[in-house]
Amino acid sequence: MATDSRDVEQKLDDALLAVLPDGGNVVSVTPSGMSEYVHTYRIQVSMPDGSSQVFFQKEATGSNGYELMEAAFISESTAHEFIPEFLPKPVTMGTYKSRPNVHFFLSEFVELIEDDIPDPEDYMAPIIALHMRSMGRSPYGPHQWGFSNNTRFGDLEQPNEFKGSWEEFWTGQMKMFLDREEERRGPPDAEYAKLRPLFFEKVLPRYLRPLETGGRSITPTLIHGDLWPGNVRYKTDDTVCAYDSCVLWGHNEVDLGVFRNPRYPLGKAYLKEYWKHVPISEPEEDADSRNNLYMLRNQILLAILYPHDHKLREVFVSNMKLLVHRVLAEEAAAKGSAESLGGPGLQAHL
Template identity: 40%
Template sequence: MADQETGHARDTMVPIEAIQTVDPEVIAKLPPAIRISIIPHGISLWTRTARLDIEHDDGVYKPYFLKTSSGPLGHAMTQSEFQCMSRIRDIAPDLVPTPIASGTFSSLPDAHFLLCEFRCMTGTVPPPPALAARIADLHRRSGDSGGGGGGTAKFGSDVPTFHGNVRVDHDWSDSWEEYFARTTKALLELEQDAQGPNDEIREMVTPFFDKVVPRLLRPLETGGRSIRPSLIHGDLWHGNAETDAETGAPVIFDAASFYAHNEYELGVWRQPWNEIGEAYRKEYHKHMPKSQPEEDSDDRNALYAVRVNILDSILYKDDPSYRKMLISGMRELVDKFPGGFEEWNALQQKVA
């Protein structure tokens, strides 16, 4: 999510009272305490965030992080983030702040919260070797565990995720190509609704989904090749990764996790605005080899970046730059692969 770090809760409808006093429902999720204080902490769009400082009844002081939201959308967002962060923590416990609970305020019935461990950060993005190694480890471990769909190696998720405040519904698919095509078509329709119809995009829809997507994704799962679903963060730009001030280790947050081709995580690492860029992709592939066919790796990354551009074009509908990047990315791939999978497959058979 390419936020320009504009200011606290610019578009939020969350009442300020949500981070001025500690609601009883939040207190109920905490260990017994004799003293609790709350102060605003951090910058977040569509939400308000705060730090809780707790003196427990055993005399131990401990901080917690509170994110608050409002309305049905806000409720869904906090529930989704809690589930996504919990799934990552189950696989890589130190990589994310420990999620504790999500719920609804009793004093403000239309306000909702996510409560988690507070981690002191340096304010800096982890260096490429450290972050790339941890993300590769997350992908590898989750792939080894059997993937999504109750251990049946499916792509997608039973939890809706959010790109900013844009809801993404996933569901499950046996094939990565089917998952990607189905959900990306739905997102592209949302983009047309958000930005208004665009003839150039609409003219590219058929070749993009009939030629480009099969050409770049079908070879991953045919010809004796296969990929395993990996749990990904889902929106790993530089605003969602920092360095732990105590340990120096990478910490990621604001997850929008689902089970995907592991290389999809790197689509947002192609974006020109993202400080997590090419150096991180190179480091990542030192730990996770490129999927076969390896020669398609960069074009697959460009395809995944197109989907990121679709999401950003929906989210930042008043900024034309994201739609321009979307059109440019689609055009490059449509022009490069007019023959689709059929042409590529025929060539492979000739070579064989």
């Protein structure tokens, strides 16, 4: 057990000291980083041999706080099994003895460079490694999509109940996320109300079902789940760190959706770097549309997190509309129709 001999009124709780290095002494506890959902700290511990060890701590209260800490620990621990060189090593999670309503997550501390977004080769290295090393290694079998625990995107719970097909799992996720968005923002306008059923009836079967039919198949892969630029940074030794995952066993291309989102300064160069190393799922000609489809997840979740930003709904609805129109146009072309994308045949659906 470590000790805390700092001259401060509130020292570290015994539950936290018990999981810090035995014989160590806490020399500093300082705020670290910014979060809208938890308190974060840098804890420096001096060791009897004169060396120091540094840890990162998250802290939150209540039952929701416990679930946040549990999700962080399980998600980060699972990802760390596959990419230990790219992810801070999780230590544990627990509950304070002196304040049983306060919960914590502890990992090693990694010094990051906050301002620089890694270039494509460096940015994609951890996600390429995660996908290549985990593909086909799910402990739940080759036809189970989901995860053993619910994870969190920000503070949003992501239920991950296993399903036997990728289409079934992803359809359930999209329905759940869109329902939650409407609960927070209110009912959709008339256009969106017409788009939503077409999205589920036309778009999802069109771009997800071919992955697992016609002699094709995909393999469950551990996806990170939240690869926005705030979660992938250079370390001070110029290597890259990826963190704050919300993992699940899914289609590896899900992690690429965020790179298409205009909200972030990433884009095609990052996607091209990924495809240098990982094969595109068949049918390959659908890859661009699938990327757009998976981008919707990120955009819908952001719309839930920030319900007062009205443009966020407009953004994901416009991309949903693009996919619906694309599928309807394809169906019209297959029937030999000469109608254009904006023709009356398509508009009849909308």
